[in-house]
Amino acid sequence: MTHILFTISTAFMLGLTGLTFHRTHLLSALLCLEGMMLSLFIALAMWSTQNDMMIFSSSPLLLLALSACEAGLGLSLLVATSRTHGSDHLQNLNLLQC
């Protein structure tokens, strides 16, 4: 495993661990998701430069566009939950459990 791939995998796994175990605020979950997507962005960019595949050099931007859409959707859901549930604590999302 190269150093670059190790660094990127560690960043991704840290983001995933944060999303899984740190469940206080919705905002921190969204930040962890965004960190995961950014590590994937760096991974794609490094892959296309390392392998000299210039035809893939536009793919990190495509990924960034879709992850920006996803972040926008997440923020709008953050606004919606804080309007309906009073705060952005994930503890409050318990209406549908049984």
Next chain:
Amino acid sequence: MSPYILFVMLSSLGLGTTLTFTSSHWLLAWMGLEINTLAIIPLMTNKHHPRAVEAATKYFLTQAAAAAILLFASIYNAWYSGQWFIQDMSSPVSTLMTLAIAIKLGIAPMHFWLPEVMQGISISTGLILVTWQKLAPLALLMQISHNIKPELLIILGLMSTIIGGWGGLNQTQIRKIMAYSSIAHLGWIISILHFMPALAMINLFIYLIMTITMFMTFNLLNSPTINTLAMNWSKSPILAATSALALLSLGGLPPLTGFMPKWLIIQELTNQELAPTATLLALSALLSLFFYLRLSYSLSLTIMPNTHPQTLNWNMKTTTPLPLSLMMMMTLTMLPITPTIISLF
């Protein structure tokens, strides 16, 4: 919701799945899944209600995390093998990929989001969630199925059928029961996936027909809980009788359509010398059958304790829509044409 916005959302829902179907490149397949997730969230929060917003938030978090893991696995694969084709996946990465797709589908150890999301949204959006949204991840899973270890798929499938049957026993809400039924059926689909993908396709096809029938029935009868089902024989007696049979078809009783995929899957698993797995699958179908039987009991065999006994609402005219009657006939009577259906796939 304005019809124009609804049109945009529905068409991008369709186009996202089509993009995933037609792509042979992992990045494009991931984009299709993302477009799907982005398009269904406004449909879920159509009625601005705390439960709908909560369901949309839970759906968004799980789907976004699963899509990120899927893309991570494919980049990892590309870093090692230098290519992005879906069909050539190396084995250790395909395990991670299978788990990511299992989160997206709601297969058993990762199934906890599905009943809660189903409970928060309307029945028609729930129909999209358990039929159309399953197609794109299942298409990906079928394309990599020859590289996945069969033990992993069998363990996931067994856990899904058992937990799907067990979880539904304690529920009184129809949408949660249908969510657990979806988990159990997906367990049947993926336990045969490695050995015979065509059979998994047949099972998926039958599952889609039966689920569409049941959701259209519940949408027409407008009943969210088991208790309200008891009123329905006075609204539409024929529909009450046939939908009780359709529930038994969903459980897999012999003269009905739902028996066919279970029969073929058990036969194929026995041919692959996996008779204990087939036995466990058949026994876990009994758990599902119990709650289907409870639904059909209160749908067709009970009478609401009213003060004055009336048989039919004479002034209420219920018309059964044509698609529902078509799907209902397919749900009930397709077992005799099993050879034709096998030759189709």
